[in-house]
Amino acid sequence: MAIVETIAGIYRLINKAAPSRGPGDYPQLATVDAAGVARTRLVILRGFDAPQRRVWVCTNVFAKKVAQLTDHTTAEMTLWLARPRVQLRLLCTWQIARAETADPALQRLRDEEWQRQSPYAKVLYHWPAGTQDPAEVLARLPSPQQAEALPMPVGYCLLVGTITRIDALQLTRPLHHRWVYEWDAVNNAWQGARRLP
Numbered sequence: 001m002a003i004v005e006t007i008a009g010i011y012r013l014i015n016k017a018a019p020s021r022g023p024g025d026y027p028q029l030a031t032v033d034a035a036g037v038a039r040t041r042l043v044i045l046r047g048f049d050a051p052q053r054r055v056w057v058c059t060n061v062f063a064k065k066v067a068q069l070t071d072h073t074t075a076e077m078t079l080w081l082a083r084p085r086v087q088l089r090l091l092c093t094w095q096i097a098r099a100e101t102a103d104p105a106l107q108r109l110r111d112e113e114w115q116r117q118s119p120y121a122k123v124l125y126h127w128p129a130g131t132q133d134p135a136e137v138l139a140r141l142p143s144p145q146q147a148e149a150l151p152m153p154v155g156y157c158l159l160v161g162t163i164t165r166i167d168a169l170q171l172t173r174p175l176h177h178r179w180v181y182e183w184d185a186v187n188n189a190w191q192g193a194r195r196l197p
């Protein structure tokens with residue numbers, strides 16, 4: 001049986017993909033900008049919570065994708081799992097967990113993910129605004145040791161996506177397998193069906 005034929009198999013794949021480990025593992029996150037243009041970029045998938053159907057990504061509140069996901073909260077993230085040769089397209093409803101977010105669960109996730117960031121990654125969230133001069137940026141950034149001791153910077157946020165649709169394509173021979181799952185909020189269950197590739 002192809003792994004994409006069950007939601008349990010797909011959850012195993014997402015668990016394997018989170019956190020992203022290195023080259024070839026980075027998912028793409030698509031958004032729509034203010035002019036209606038589709039924009040994509042690589043991100044690091046930080047985690048997956050199967051019962052909540054949640055995935056999350058760390059970013060800077062000033063990144064364009066944050067404004068784009070605030071305006072258009074539904075957006076797709078695409079994962080490629082090289083060994084089973086599977087593409088997963090996760091359509092999600094996105095929330096931003098930032099300093100002023102009231103939801104305690106989101107705030108806890110933001111905090112836990114901050115603790116897992118490397119000291120070097122923490123430094124980058126203190127990037128000063130208003131300069132493009134690398135020497136000035138370096139002079140104003142804290143050292144990794146200083147960054148460890150500082151509180152979570154306001155620039156640090158999490159993009160938290162709740163998965164509502166999964167399009168799973170497995171490139172097997174002689175036939176490819178494609179399954180599409182829709183979240184059925186009334187029955188609290190996934191409804192899946194095979195589709196033509």
Ligand SMILES: Cc1cc2nc3c(=O)[nH]c(=O)nc-3n(C[C@H](O)[C@H](O)[C@H](O)COP(=O)(O)O)c2cc1C
Binds near residue numbers: 026063
């Ligand atoms: C391998 C790789 C991983 C990346 N991971 C992230 C990430 O987890 N979060 C992030 O904000 N940007 C990440 N970036 C940078 C983004 O691709 C993008 O350039 C940046 O976030 C600005 O995007 P935006 O202006 O559309 O918001 C990564 C880039 C690369 C090449």
